[in-house]
Amino acid sequence: MSIKIYLPTSFYYLKKPTNLYGQVQINEDNVVAYYIVEAADLEFRDKTINHESSNMRFLGSILNDDFSADQNQYLKFNMRLCFTYNSSQSNISLVYIGITPEYLKHIKLILYEKQMMRNLFVSGKSVKHLPIEYDNNDSNDCDFLELSRLTQSPVETQNNPKTNTKKSLLYVLNIIADSPITMFKYIAENIFVNSIMVHTTIYKHFKEWQLTCDKRSCLANIALDRILGIILMLILLSLAAQPGDFLIQISHYVIDELYILLKVLEGSPIGLKLNIHLNNFFLDCFKYHIELWSTFLDFIEPLVRQVFLAIGAFGCLGLTFQMALLVDLISIIGLHSHCFYIYTKVLYNVERKGLSVLWQVVRGNRYNILKGRTESHNYMNRQLYLATIFFSAILFLFPTTLVYYIVFAALKALTFATLSIFEFCRRKILYLPIESCLKRLLKGCHDIDCLQIKDFSSHEKAFLIHKQQKINVTVYKITTL
Structure with a gap:
C-alpha cells in the first residue's frame, strides 16, 4: 500500500495551528489518496471534529512542534494526518498518518496550486462540465480530475435573495434572446x-x-x-x-x-x-x-x-x-x-x-x-x-x-x-x-496534458518514524510544461 497526500502549496509554509479538510479516496491499485482542500482555525473538542460549512471531511491538523501527542490523542481527535511546524524550518513536517501498515515504505506529499487545479481543462472542456464517471487510464490524471472537482468554488445557496434575483433576470433575458430562434423554429417546422x-x-x-x-x-x-x-x-x-x-x-x-x-x-x-x-x-x-x-x-x-x-x-x-x-x-x-x-x-x-x-x-x-x-x-x-x-x-x-x-x-x-x-x-x-x-488567456487555465509532477527541492531528507521504522516522505509539486 502507498499513500499520496495532495496539499496546497500555501499550506506547506503555514505556521499556525490549523485544521485541514478534504476527502479520502482509495484507488483500485490499493493507493490511498488524501486531498487536502480547505483549512480553518484549530479547534479541539471532546468529540469528533466535523466541518459544517461544506461536504469536506476533517482530515487532520497542523500543530506546533511543542505540542506533545501520542497515538491515543490523534485517535481521540479523529485525525488521519498531522503536520508540525517550528521556527527552525520554513515548511511543515508530516509526523502522523492514520494508516501506517508495517510494509509501507514510502509516502508522496504532492504540492499544488488551487487556482491551477480549479481552472483545469480536459479535451477543451472544463472539469465542471465533465461527467463524474469520466475515466482515464492514467491514475495521476484521475487524481488531477478529482482534485480539480474538489477545488471548485462552492455553489451559492439557493435561498440567497441576490442569487434568486440574478437567476430571474437571466431567465427573462434568456427568453428575450431565444425568441427569434423560437419563431424561426416554428416557421421552419411548418x-x-x-x-x-x-x-x-x-x-x-x-x-x-x-x-x-x-x-x-x-x-x-x-x-x-x-x-x-x-x-x-x-x-x-x-x-x-x-x-x-x-x-x-x-x-x-x-x-x-x-x-x-x-x-x-x-x-x-x-x-x-x-x-x-x-x-x-x-x-x-x-x-x-x-x-x-x-x-x-x-x-x-x-x-x-x-x-x-x-x-x-x-x-x-x-x-x-x-x-x-x-x-x-x-x-x-x-x-x-x-x-x-x-x-x-x-x-x-x-x-x-x-x-x-x-x-x-x-x-x-x-x-x-x-x-x-x-x-x-x-x-x-x-x-x-x-x-x-x-x-x-x-x-x-x-x-x-x-x-x-x-x-x-x-x-x-x-x-x-x-x-x-x-x-x-x-x-x-x-x-x-x-x-x-478565453479562460486560458484571462485566468491562466491549463489542459490536463500540460501538468507534470516534479521533485520539490529540499535541504533535508524527510522521514516519518513509525514504530522505530523510517518511512520515506518525498515531496513533489504539480507544475505546467
Missing part, C-alpha cells in the same frame, strides 16, 4: 415551409445549431455568433445604402462574365480548333439559357432587393445563419452555371462511353458479360462500316465537348470552393474552443 427548405443550407445549419444548444457545451460560441450577427445586421440595415442593389449587381456581373466566357469559346480558345457546328450549337444553347435567366432576374428584381434585408434580419439568430443564407443565395445566383456543367458532363460521359464501346468494335472485339472478359468477335461488314463512321464522328466531336466540360467543371469547382469556405467558417464559429481559449 409542414408546408419544411417541405420547401428541408434541403437548404440554412435549414441544415438550424438543425446543427439546435443540437449544439441542446448540449450546452458551446455557450461562448453561441454568444459570439449572436454578437457578430447583430453587428452585421446593424451595418446592413443602417450603414449600407440600398444593400439590395449589391445582390442585383452581382447577379448581372455573373451574367456578363458568362457572356464574355462564351465569346472566348466562340473562336479558338488557347489555339484549339473546335468543331464549328457543335461549337455554335453549344453557344446558341447556353446564350439562350443565360437570356432566360437574365429575364427571370429582371422579373424578380423587386423581391431580390429585399433579400439583403432578410440577411440582416437573420442577424438576430447569429452570424452563422447569415452565412448559411448567403450560401443558398450564391447557389441560386450560380444555378445557370451549374446547369451548364450538368449538360456538358452528361454529353461528355455519353461520348466517352461511346468511344470506349466503338473502339472495341473497330478492333474486332466485344465484351462477354457472362465470362466477364473482352474477347474477339467476327462482325459483319455493315456493322464494321457503321461502327467506323460513328467512331470517327464522335472522335472529331469529342475535343469540343471536352473543352466545354473542362471550362464549366472549373467554374463549378470555383463555386464549390467558395461555398466550402463559407461552410468552413460557419462550422468553426460553432465548434472552436473559444471558451477554453
